[in-house]
Amino acid sequence: MLDDIAPQAPANGEADQTTTTDGAITDFLPLKLMKAAQGIQLAFTRQLSTDFDIGIAEWRLLTALDTQKDIAANEVAAIAGMDKVQVSRAVSRALGHGLVSRRRDQEDRRRTVLNLTDDGKRVVDASKPIARQFDAELRAKLGHANHQVLEQQLHELSKIADGLLER
DSSP states (O other): OOTTSOOOOOTTOOOOOSBOTTOOBSSOHHHHHHHHHHHHHHHHHHHHHHHHSOOHHHHHHHHHHTTOSSBOHHHHHHHHTOOHHHHHHHHHHHHHTTSEEEEEOSSOTTOEEEEEOHHHHHHHHHHHHHHHHHHHHHHHHHOHHHHHHHHHHHHHHHHHHHHHHHO
16 A cells, blocks of 8 residues: 555654564554554543443544535535444444434435434534533643644644555
């Protein structure tokens, strides 16, 4: 995937920290990014689970459905940044909790659409201040300057990822 990106020696002359002598990856940037995201996600998921008995996938589903009505699962995937399997599992759990409804689209009978139920809307509305508070605490821990740098770096990483996916 990254075949045409040649490895370069660090500019400061330090040894490469990506692998150990036995070949184990120790400083692989994508892995470090995933671990950081998973840790933050886990902390937020614990709050969602405690308060609403839902996980992060269900919350992402509910917040996506909060943006518009009659959304197909593939549209949820695009809005929420989830894959089809994640959406399918989240829909099953949310249906079981009575947070979403599913029905055939009236205009295209081949299409199934999802909507929030009243209970789902209540969960979304109640979770918004919790999400804002979690976000504010995370930003405060980073500090303003680090947050600004992180936003810029995330923007750059997104552009890099888009370029890699276009190959």
